[in-house]
Amino acid sequence: MSETRDPPPTDKPPTIIDVAARAGTSKSTVSNVLQGKIHVDERTRARVLEAIAELGYRTNVAARYMRQRSQLLGVVVGDLRNPFHAELAVHVEQCASATQHTLLLVTTSGLPEQEAQRVETLIEHRVAAILFFAFSGDAAVLKAIPKDLPRLFVSFRSPGGTSISVDEEDGARLAVEHLLSLGHERIAYVSTTLEHQWRTDEARYAGYARTLKRHRLDPGSGPSLRLAGDGTATPEEVQAALEELLTSAARPTAIFAASDFTAIEIMEAADAVGLEIPRDLSVVGFDDIAMAGLSRIALTTIAQPMAELADRAVRRALTMPVARRPRDIVLPPRLVVRSSTGPSPARAPASRPRAR
Amino acid sequence: MSETRDPPPTDKPPTIIDVAARAGTSKSTVSNVLQGKIHVDERTRARVLEAIAELGYRTNVAARYMRQRSQLLGVVVGDLRNPFHAELAVHVEQCASATQHTLLLVTTSGLPEQEAQRVETLIEHRVAAILFFAFSGDAAVLKAIPKDLPRLFVSFRSPGGTSISVDEEDGARLAVEHLLSLGHERIAYVSTTLEHQWRTDEARYAGYARTLKRHRLDPGSGPSLRLAGDGTATPEEVQAALEELLTSAARPTAIFAASDFTAIEIMEAADAVGLEIPRDLSVVGFDDIAMAGLSRIALTTIAQPMAELADRAVRRALTMPVARRPRDIVLPPRLVVRSSTGPSPARAPASRPRAR
DNA sequence: TTGTATGCGTTATCAT
DNA sequence: ATGATAACGCATACAA
Numbered sequence: 001m002s003e004t005r006d007p008p009p010t011d012k013p014p015t016i017i018d019v020a021a022r023a024g025t026s027k028s029t030v031s032n033v034l035q036g037k038i039h040v041d042e043r044t045r046a047r048v049l050e051a052i053a054e055l056g057y058r059t060n061v062a063a064r065y066m067r068q069r070s071q072l073l074g075v076v077v078g079d080l081r082n083p084f085h086a087e088l089a090v091h092v093e094q095c096a097s098a099t100q101h102t103l104l105l106v107t108t109s110g111l112p113e114q115e116a117q118r119v120e121t122l123i124e125h126r127v128a129a130i131l132f133f134a135f136s137g138d139a140a141v142l143k144a145i146p147k148d149l150p151r152l153f154v155s156f157r158s159p160g161g162t163s164i165s166v167d168e169e170d171g172a173r174l175a176v177e178h179l180l181s182l183g184h185e186r187i188a189y190v191s192t193t194l195e196h197q198w199r200t201d202e203a204r205y206a207g208y209a210r211t212l213k214r215h216r217l218d219p220g221s222g223p224s225l226r227l228a229g230d231g232t233a234t235p236e237e238v239q240a241a242l243e244e245l246l247t248s249a250a251r252p253t254a255i256f257a258a259s260d261f262t263a264i265e266i267m268e269a270a271d272a273v274g275l276e277i278p279r280d281l282s283v284v285g286f287d288d289i290a291m292a293g294l295s296r297i298a299l300t301t302i303a304q305p306m307a308e309l310a311d312r313a314v315r316r317a318l319t320m321p322v323a324r325r326p327r328d329i330v331l332p333p334r335l336v337v338r339s340s341t342g343p344s345p346a347r348a349p350a351s352r353p354r355a356r
Numbered sequence: 357m358s359e360t361r362d363p364p365p366t367d368k369p370p371t372i373i374d375v376a377a378r379a380g381t382s383k384s385t386v387s388n389v390l391q392g393k394i395h396v397d398e399r400t401r402a403r404v405l406e407a408i409a410e411l412g413y414r415t416n417v418a419a420r421y422m423r424q425r426s427q428l429l430g431v432v433v434g435d436l437r438n439p440f441h442a443e444l445a446v447h448v449e450q451c452a453s454a455t456q457h458t459l460l461l462v463t464t465s466g467l468p469e470q471e472a473q474r475v476e477t478l479i480e481h482r483v484a485a486i487l488f489f490a491f492s493g494d495a496a497v498l499k500a501i502p503k504d505l506p507r508l509f510v511s512f513r514s515p516g517g518t519s520i521s522v523d524e525e526d527g528a529r530l531a532v533e534h535l536l537s538l539g540h541e542r543i544a545y546v547s548t549t550l551e552h553q554w555r556t557d558e559a560r561y562a563g564y565a566r567t568l569k570r571h572r573l574d575p576g577s578g579p580s581l582r583l584a585g586d587g588t589a590t591p592e593e594v595q596a597a598l599e600e601l602l603t604s605a606a607r608p609t610a611i612f613a614a615s616d617f618t619a620i621e622i623m624e625a626a627d628a629v630g631l632e633i634p635r636d637l638s639v640v641g642f643d644d645i646a647m648a649g650l651s652r653i654a655l656t657t658i659a660q661p662m663a664e665l666a667d668r669a670v671r672r673a674l675t676m677p678v679a680r681r682p683r684d685i686v687l688p689p690r691l692v693v694r695s696s697t698g699p700s701p702a703r704a705p706a707s708r709p710r711a712r
Numbered sequence: 713t714t715g716t717a718t719g720c721g722t723t724a725t726c727a728t
Numbered sequence: 729a730t731g732a733t734a735a736c737g738c739a740t741a742c743a744a
Contacts, residue, residue: 027731061722066722080443080449104458106459294624394713417738423720
């Protein structure tokens with residue numbers, strides 16, 4: 001019955017030497033077979049493969065990584081609960097595995113100290129590259145990364161490295177022009193979360209402000225709210241601030257939110273104060289996370305091409321010529337109209353209007 | 357100015373030997389300092405630490421892992437887009453990092469072949485333990501895992517390993533009794549997604565059926581829908597099936613969904629066919645993902661204690677006595693009532709009722 | 713307490 | 729085409 005012996009009698013996993021012995025060859029040859037590089041005699045290769053199967057041999061990557069670059073792809077994410085980051089991670093994982101790479105994933109919670117510590121861990125593991133889904137902006141963190149270790153910012157721009165992102169300003173333009181075309185004039189910009197980088201917030205606001213100005217509207221006088229940056233605001237505080245904004249005398253008739261996440265927070269606040277969307281308030285977000293497509297949410301938003309973002313990020317990170325000078329790759333955003341936006345309500349007193 | 361020389365002149369990263377040389381000691385001593393084990397002379401330790409800082413030395417974990425177990429925690433997740441899994445992952449990452457462990461995260465997309473291949477990768481990396489957030493049930497995958505490598509199923513039970521999960525049946529009981537207390541009698545069970553294991557679906561259905569029987573209602577005659585298992589149904593097909601269920605003459609007045617994800621799909625279908633929740637239809641989910649708390653969703657659901665699930669899973673995985681025999685740890689679920697459930701509508705003809 | 717010698721499993725170099 | 733041998737960087741047992 002037991003012609004082929006099962007896993008080796010010893011409790012320690014078989015090594016390349018065990019395989020060589022069983023195949024009646026040398027470990028060099030086995031290594032060559034494994035690497036699939038040099039042309040090895042077919043019969044020898046067959047014997048080696050057979051020995052591997054019989055022994056249940058598995059490469060010890062730790063030993064391999066002592067001589068070669070690791071097949072680990074470091075990913076720094078702020079918060080996986082952010083659907084945008086989670087979706088991005090999914091795509092990145094798929095792309096990475098296509099080239100035999102595995103994700104070493106760390107979380108920063110937006111905390112600079114934690115970020116520094118986690119990045120250090122990635123470096124220690126000699127990852128092939130580091131992808132930042134979020135970044136505090138701390139230059140020290142970047143400086144700690146070896147020169148020859150490719151780093152990439154994905155979905156946002158930041159000094160100190162190459163980035164792959166969407167044209168933030170243009171996305172903002174798309175959003176605001178959509179609202180303008182619906183007749184809105186009191187358009188606010190709202191950003192609340194720390195998962196968006198300082199630069200991202202900056203760029204989206206810039207696009208918002210520039211577009212308004214181009215249409216002879218003054219963004220400065222608007223009732224915008226920007227809570228990003230100091231990640232100290234709790235969800236409750238955010239809600240309170242939003243409700244105040246939505247009940248103020250000069251409340252906006254439309255809001256361009258810095259992200260879908262923020263847009264949904266705004267919807268919450270609107271529900272809480274009895275404002276109906278889009279009758280009393282139009283909202284447009286940014287990202288186009290899956291949730292935005294739910295009928296209950298139906299959020300008009302600026303879509304980011306996540307799959308392409310991820311694909312290009314991974315491809316570039318893994319094939320990046322050493323120490324190439326930083327570049328910013330920019331992809332076009334796209335407006336997706338759903339039903340969170342509608343025509344501007346007729347001018348009316350501060351209280352909420354009844355008629356359209 | 358430059359009293360302390362910056363990183364070493366060579367382009368290769370400094371080794372423990374470089375540190376020893378600079379500190380005027382041996383590499384063993386440096387190793388001891390690094391491990392923080394043996395009592396090392398304070399002055400020596402200080403010199404070593406100084407040398408490490410000056411050189412910018414970093415442990416080569418590949419070399420370390422050749423002698424010690426790796427500090428990698430393998431995590432197998434079906435789909436990170438599933439908020440339940442993403443939230444679980446966040447907690448797991450936090451717990452793992454508390455013990456200096458990093459997540460090696462792989463995705464299966466529910467595909468058995470991909471799962472086998474990814475698990476193989478984890479094993480090759482000599483991870484300290486493997487956490488399954490999802491599992492196909494393929495025994496071969498389990499058999500490939502070395503005996504002394506702790507494996508844990510988190511959030512569901514499965515033969516072949518220890519699990520940490522919620523009492524599925526009791527959760528189902530909670531859900532159904534809640535619906536019964538609201539006067540519902542035509543209560544359907546619906547499961548649609550592949551991210552829930554066969555066993556989980558089984559257990560939740562069992563709890564559902566048992567509770568109904570206890571109240572002298574026949575689950576068999578109900579219009580339940582179970583699409584789980586064959587992960588071949590597209591979202592569109594799921595919607596079509598759901599809409600058919602909701603427009604049938606014998607449509608249920610309440611649905612116990614196998615997961616929040618499914619519950620939300622049901623809400624979509626209800627919106628599509630013009631059924632108002634909870635007036636025409638009550639829905640209760642399972643998991644209590646963050647999204648369930650949004651005012652637009654407001655889903656009554658069975659909450660799983662995710663943080664505790666993650667915490668105990670990691671703790672157990674990392675301190676698990678070798679080859680202990682499988683155990684199933686069960687935590688209590690909790691009913692969270694929101695506004696997706698309401699009193700049963702008055703008996704009415706098949707068409708949808710107007711009055712309550 | 714500190715230093716020395718050795719092993720870990722693999723890849724790379726260089727003979728043959 | 730194949731095999732012998734030298735790194736690789738660290739941990740560990742043991743010697744001093």
